[in-house]
Amino acid sequence: MANGGKAPQKIKYRSGFAAIVGRPNVGKSTLLNALIGRKVAIMSNRPQTTRNRIHGVLTTDEAQLIFIDTPGLHKPHHKLGELMVTAAENALKEVDVVLVVCDATENRPDLDRPVIDRLRDVQTPVYLVINKVDAVPKPELLKFIDTYRTLYPFQEIVPVSARKGTQLEALKQLILEQMPEGPKYYPDDMVTDHPEQFIIAEVIREKVLHLTREEVPHSVMVEIEQLERRDPGGILYVGAVIYTERNSQKGILIGKRGAMLKQVGQLARQELEALLGSKIYMELWVKVKKDWRNEPGWLRRFGFEERD
Known part of the structure; x- marks a missing residue:
């Protein structure tokens, strides 16, 4: 040899x-x-x-x-x-x-x-x-x-x-x-450990930040209320609420005759269809929750946990 x-x-x-x-x-x-x-x-x-x-x-x-x-x-x-x-x-x-x-x-x-x-x-x-x-x-x-x-x-x-x-x-x-010698922690085809629901909410929030610029600060959070496939291999239905802290921000997010909200949904849907490889039907709503960034209960609801 x-x-x-x-x-x-x-x-x-x-x-x-x-x-x-x-x-x-x-x-x-x-x-x-x-x-x-x-x-x-x-x-x-x-x-x-x-x-x-x-x-x-x-x-x-x-x-x-x-x-x-x-x-x-x-x-x-x-x-x-x-x-x-x-x-x-x-x-x-x-x-x-x-x-x-x-x-x-x-x-x-x-x-x-x-x-x-x-x-x-x-x-x-x-x-x-x-x-x-x-x-x-x-x-x-x-x-x-x-x-x-x-x-x-x-x-x-x-x-x-x-x-x-x-x-x-x-x-x-x-x-x-x-890096030390070690095992594979995740399957070969996994690129993130966050669930589909988290990715969808983040993409929607990204479009809000992109479209509203300085008009709406980082008081925006997105919560997915519904996520289901109505039939095997069919359309993925997404129902999401965009929370903000003031009524004036809600008006900006909705836009004249709903134009801003429609654009947010359109851009998010297009990107998510490419990311997830599935047709998506999306409905968005805007709600106001004043000062949610300082309320422990709402922070836990949105996935922000205190750690030692």
Whole structure:
């Protein structure tokens, strides 16, 4: 035998968890979707789009990487914000690798330092991922790297463009090298551990954020009240309520003669049909629940649980 009679060594399968952290609106959800190769987290140019910890699963022949997209670390102004920050901080204790995402177009260590300072007690490898590098000249990028290198002993600094796919394969390889030997936690065809109902609600909320812009702040939450197939392999029926905190916001969401609500439903239905591979019939309603972001009962109802 060419190898001296020795049997070829079996490649050990690796698996583990990587947390994606950073301040709001630096491209964490975009990075998650790009790493997985499919959309599992909603994206918006509005800060604090991600409210729950979203797991994205990447399965290859040699490893399974589970990415956790966390809510942006920020100074909370209501109970929901406190739970979001707690979720992000808890993620740091449960993973094998931490990815700190920064925006190359800003170079604002004063804004990113509070996030980086939370990593002082983290024992796992921390990588700095500089996103949006396609939008800055190389001299500016080098200056960015020199500045951030002084803030923390990062395992490595990786410039990427999540939207264009630049350096993503190199980033995956670095993450893979840190993963321990382990089993597959999820089936090969699973890209997220969130149920269909969660994905549908998030896509609807994304369309609200996209269409209303600054007119409706992040007081919007979507609850799926009905989700059923009326016949095997047939149309998926979705009945959803969009909650907001003020009557004026309700008027904006509905729009003149229901035009805004109709557009939200149309865009959400089109995207979900492509994601889920099924025809969808969708009905949307808008209701007001004042100050729901500060009410523990409503936060639990929407899936925001306090954790130790």
